[in-house]
Amino acid sequence: MPPDPSAPAGDHPLFPPFDGPRAFDQIRADLDAFRPAILAVCARHGLSTGGLSAFSHGTNVVVANDADQIIKLFPPFLRHQFEAERLSLTRFHTNIPAATPELLWQAELDGWPYLVMSRLPGxxxxxxxxxxxxxxxxxxxxxxxxxxxxxxxxxxxxxxxxxxxxxxxxxxxxxxxxxxxxxxxxxxxxxxxxxxxxxxxxxxxxxxxxxxxxxxxxxxxxxxxxxxxxxxxxxxxxxxxxxxxxxxxxxxxxxxxxxxxxxxxxxxxxxxxxxxxxxxxxxxxxxxxxxxxxxxxxxxxxxxxxxxxxxxxxxxxxxxxxxxxxx
CATH class of the missing domain: 3.90.1200.10 (Aminoglycoside phosphotransferase (APH), C-terminal lobe)
Structure with a gap:
């Protein structure tokens, strides 16, 4: 049986340690720090791991790949933002006169909720x-x-x-x-x-x-x-x-x-x-x-x-x- 991609490998946890929201904000755009978690999400859903890049702005961990997909990881203390985004994404999509991301997957990894959505042009x-x-x-x-x-x-x-x-x-x-x-x-x-x-x-x-x-x-x-x-x-x-x-x-x-x-x-x-x-x-x-x-x-x-x-x-x-x- 292949290993569960969501499980930590030995002494290598999927998520980096940090001490509180301010410390998280300092590392959230560090792709290398979150690469194990991103790779686990990609493996779970069959996503491309090519061209991974992290966005510098925002509040959560947001990473794009070369297949025009966005992976958004929410730390446990921002679970309320995950709930807000997952609920509103489906309500907005195709229902307003502007493109909005399509929600592809929603799940959780080691207590971190996440969304996978389409990337918009522009x-x-x-x-x-x-x-x-x-x-x-x-x-x-x-x-x-x-x-x-x-x-x-x-x-x-x-x-x-x-x-x-x-x-x-x-x-x-x-x-x-x-x-x-x-x-x-x-x-x-x-x-x-x-x-x-x-x-x-x-x-x-x-x-x-x-x-x-x-x-x-x-x-x-x-x-x-x-x-x-x-x-x-x-x-x-x-x-x-x-x-x-x-x-x-x-x-x-x-x-x-x-x-x-x-x-x-x-x-x-x-x-x-x-x-x-x-x-x-x-x-x-x-x-x-x-x-x-x-x-x-x-x-x-x-x-x-x-x-x-x-x-x-x-x-x-x-x-x-x-x-x-x-x-």
């Missing part, structure tokens, strides 16, 4: 964005709005396990918001305004929502673009480890901060294609989105807000809100 929008002209950028944001609208219309039955439990979630985020942004390096004159700002925004926050399927990740790293005869087009979307159920506005934050920040034209392209009435979007929408940006579970405005010089140019959160969303 380049991350992060790489294509600098080469895109203004017309292409407007079209890209409009496309993102269309994709998001279709995603939010999908049924959520069977996805209850990834529900954010929004009302409780938002209260936890409010309680820790000031401390979080101080840790993230937000200028102190803005950090000190957070309690009063959030108090003013409380009546505008979504409450007791009918949740939709969110990715929380409509960001330029997770959107794929392809160059066509008509120029660059957004054609695909990847990485659903942060998928959850919650209020629809939560998904607007990624494209608003990373891509459309400070541009009325790009903001209107996104919101208009999603379905907002642009004749009078109103200050309430700006305030609600700014509050949600502060409360996002991964909020880090110094990294996420692509608006040159904003830290030294605004004296208040209200002013920052108007700079980001000049609607």
């Amino acid at each position: 380049r991350p929008l992060e790489e294509a964005w600098p080469a895109m002209g203004s017309t292409e950028r407007v079209a890209a944001l409009a496309r993102v709005g269309e994709i998001m609208r279709a995603a939010h219309a999908l049924p959520t039955s069977g996805l209850e396990g990834i529900d954010l439990d929004w009302d409780a979630f938002v209260e936890r985020q409010i309680a820790g918001c000031e401390a979080r942004h101080r840790r993230m390096g937000l200028p102190e004159h803005l950090v000190s305004q957070i309690p009063s700002y959030l108090e003013s925004a409380r009546p505008l926050l979504p409450r007791s929502v009918v949740p939709v399927l969110l990715t929380g990740e409509y960001t330029p790293e997770n959107l794929l673009a392809t160059q066509t005869d008509e120029g660059w087009r957004v054609t695909g979307m990847i990485d659903f480890a942060d998928a959850c159920l919650g209020p629809r506005e939560y998904d607007l934050l990624g494209p608003c901060l990373f891509l459309a920040a400070g541009s009325a034209e790009l903001q209107r392209a996104l919101l208009g294609s999603y379905g907002y009435d642009l004749t009078a979007p109103g200050p309430e929408l700006r305030r609600r989105l700014m509050a949600l940006a502060l409360l996002h579970r991964y909020s880090n405005l110094k990294f996420q807000l692509r608006l040159d010089g904003w830290e030294s140019q605004v004296s208040s959160l209200s002013e920052l809100e108007q700079r980001i969303w000049p609607l």
Whole structure:
């Protein structure tokens, strides 16, 4: 009987040792460290082991082979991300106007859950964005709005396990918001305004929502673009480890901060294609989105807000809100 490829060989474990999440983050892109586990997955499912390469960005171990397949290993402490991705992948695939990976296999190896999925063509929008002209950028944001609208219309039955439990979630985020942004390096004159700002925004926050399927990740790293005869087009979307159920506005934050920040034209392209009435979007929408940006579970405005010089140019959160969303 051939040996079980999922079993450690003697004193050679399949996974490298590490001490906690921070230590894992330092090694997750080290292909050699995870090669035994990757080879075991390949042997189990008959995958090619040629051209193996690890992705440097992300949260989990992600490796591609020369057969356009992706192997994604989730450490045990991120099992919730495995559940989110496996559930949302099948719900999104072929059901939104953008390509998404096809889920090929899901299993577990020595306590590590993993997914095998197809690799999509295209380049991350992060790489294509600098080469895109203004017309292409407007079209890209409009496309993102269309994709998001279709995603939010999908049924959520069977996805209850990834529900954010929004009302409780938002209260936890409010309680820790000031401390979080101080840790993230937000200028102190803005950090000190957070309690009063959030108090003013409380009546505008979504409450007791009918949740939709969110990715929380409509960001330029997770959107794929392809160059066509008509120029660059957004054609695909990847990485659903942060998928959850919650209020629809939560998904607007990624494209608003990373891509459309400070541009009325790009903001209107996104919101208009999603379905907002642009004749009078109103200050309430700006305030609600700014509050949600502060409360996002991964909020880090110094990294996420692509608006040159904003830290030294605004004296208040209200002013920052108007700079980001000049609607």
